[in-house]
Amino acid sequence: MAENPKFNEYKEEIIKILAKMFDCLALNGDFKVHEKGQRIAVTISSDNAGRIIGRKGQTLESLQLLVNRIMFKMDEQCPHITLDIDGYASGGRENKEESAEGSAENGNSGEYRRRPRRGNGGSGDSHNTVEQLEKQALDAAKEVKRWGEPVKLPEMNAHDRRIIHITLKDDPEVTTESIGEGAMKKVVISLKSQE
Numbered sequence: 158m159a160e161n162p163k164f165n166e167y168k169e170e171i172i173k174i175l176a177k178m179f180d181c182l183a184l185n186g187d188f189k190v191h192e193k194g195q196r197i198a199v200t201i202s203s204d205n206a207g208r209i210i211g212r213k214g215q216t217l218e219s220l221q222l223l224v225n226r227i228m229f230k231m232d233e234q235c236p237h238i239t240l241d242i243d244g245y246a247s248g249g250r251e252n253k254e255e256s257a258e259g260s261a262e263n264g265n266s267g268e269y270r271r272r273p274r275r276g277n278g279g280s281g282d283s284h285n286t287v288e289q290l291e292k293q294a295l296d297a298a299k300e301v302k303r304w305g306e307p308v309k310l311p312e313m314n315a316h317d318r319r320i321i322h323i324t325l326k327d328d329p330e331v332t333t334e335s336i337g338e339g340a341m342k343k344v345v346i347s348l349k350s351q352e
Contacts, residue, residue: 164192167228167235171199174227178220184209193239199224201242210245215311217242222308226296229303237304290317294324297346298331307347312337318344 168190179186186203203209210217221240228235297308310321321344322333332349335342 163232163234164197167197167232170228170231171197171224171238174224175199175201175220178223182208196236197238199238199240201240203242206243206245209242213312214245217245218309219311222297222300225300229300237306287320290320291324294321294333294346298325298328301331301346301348305348307345309336310344310346312341312343314340318342321346 171190172188175186175188184203184205186201186205186209189200189202191198191200201209208216209220211219217240221238224240225238228238293310297310300308313321318335322335325331325333325346330349331346334345334347336345337343
């Protein structure tokens with residue numbers, strides 16, 4: 158596997174971004190960054206794993222989306238970044254010990270430890286405006302077109318989902334679908350199948 162010549166530059170930026178986010182949220186964590194095929198994988202270990210993962214993985218998914226958007230704005234050539242904590246994204250927390258050993262041996266991994274500052278680091282849940290939802294839809298569609306993989310937006314109510322669907326209904330390259338049960342569902346944005 159050929160090493161990305163900009164890997165170290167990306168690694169430093171990713172660690173800075175995550176450290177700032179964790180600081181604002183009053184979370185602690187250790188970050189290990191390494192190349193994984195055509196992607197950059199970040200393994201997070203933290204005493205706050207439950208808060209970082211969030212309900213059904215929503216918080217971890219949102220953090221990953223934000224990190225990717227920030228890095229893409231800085232450099233459009235940056236590979237897709239995946240975040241994992243305690244093996245959650247890979248489907249099992251039992252991989253924790255193995256991944257910790259593996260990344261310590263890997264010469265291409267970066268490690269960083271983040272401890273929170275004192276003070277109030279709460280993150281308020283504000284209601285999304287129509288403009289924010291439209292921007293979220295357009296940004297997610299851009300990601301889908303760039304990487305070719307579906308993007309799942311966090312669970313939202315019917316009103317907010319409708320805005321996402323309407324925003325992307327005329328895009329010839331992507332399709333939207335609501336998944337889940339109950340009032341709160343996720344919208345999945347994916348490439349239209351080429352026939």
